[in-house]
Amino acid sequence: MEEIKITIVGAGALGLAIGYELSKYYPDIFILEKNPAFGQEASSRNSEVIHAGIYYPQDSLKAKTCLEGKHLIYEFCRNFNIAHKKLGKLIVATKQDEIEDLEGLLQNARKNGIDDLTLLDKKEIQRIEPQITALAAIHSPSTGIFDTHSFMKALSSGLVSCGGQIAYNTELIAAKTTGGKIDITVRDNKEGEFGFSTQTLINCAGLNSERIAKLIGLNRQDYKIKYCKGDYFRVSAAKSRRVNRLVYPIPKTTGAGLGIHATPDLTGSLRLGPDDQYIKEIDYNIDNSKSVAFASSVRPFLPFIEPEDLNPDTSGIRPKLAGPNEGFRDFLIKDETESGFPGLINLIGIESPGLTSSLSIARQVRNLVDKHLM
């Protein structure tokens, strides 16, 4: 049976970032992608925000990889001419009792090592964002947006130019560990089913990552993925340009996301979202009537938004480890040798800030691969 050194399942931002990083050191890399092109799932259905790492608990993987990842993404964008804008972000308090929450967020962010945040009062907010209503806000100057499609294209070209390969329309359908290696079966829409063996299998399958772990025999309750959908609405051109920065409410402690926020894109057009709704089946449709709820949720800080200004845009699904009201769960990035699956590296629950963290996560995975293969 043919043997490959490193196989990656999934050509989303994570699989590509890991493939790109590893291809600098290992020539024999193979990415399997069931779709006809890269990045057709979470990696193209998101806010495209380069996060600063404000919300996550100290020492969590989310905090550490987001902080390192932010710098790496900006550097990558500069080196590869990828469109990006360091717009800055406001997290706003619209009621007196939310000011304490802002201070709590600020302290958390500082514990995480973020040293460029400032607390703005009403006057200072009015000066930089006259259309926004808020009593106080955290200003994060280094939060930004980037062109995630061009980012993934650059990763994919870099990987291929180092000898790596991406097999599209190729789905991993079975895997088992045998004698220190992993035997894999894939289904390809031209050649049908075929098999090969690999020394390392990196599971970056997003919404399918729990399923891939199960295929190989690792069935754990704490790896269970829940789908949490987020819809976006686009603001009419007439009202889009009234905001220059990203504007977020204070996240609810019970919420599964950061709260419906306003994100200008690289063309200046404004989107609202994502909301958060746990679902059972993958479904990207958007209910138009939600425009009413979206408008009323942002009106405390964007008072000019009416439901008629909003048109359904895109939606994305978060692969969450935490269920409704279950609190914080970190990214799961794990070499499964000790679980009895040598060569298997799982990445499960890579929700936001997964894009921002992608290049940092790729470095962590390279360390795990080095330990396994050297």
Ligand SMILES: Cc1cc2nc3c(=O)[nH]c(=O)nc-3n(C[C@H](O)[C@H](O)[C@H](O)COP(=O)(O)OP(=O)(O)OC[C@H]3O[C@@H](n4cnc5c(N)ncnc54)[C@H](O)[C@@H]3O)c2cc1C
């Ligand atoms: C609504 C929303 C908003 C977000 N906003 C942000 C943001 O602003 N900033 C940020 O940093 N992060 C954000 N994120 C998170 C970020 O988008 C994800 O963390 C990141 O895109 C995950 O990349 P991935 O490669 O792990 O997953 P994906 O992009 O989902 O890729 C997984 C790939 O695996 C493939 N696959 C699955 N099963 C198989 C199989 N059996 N065989 C072959 N291929 C398979 C799939 O086809 C897919 O292409 C957001 C996410 C969502 C959903």
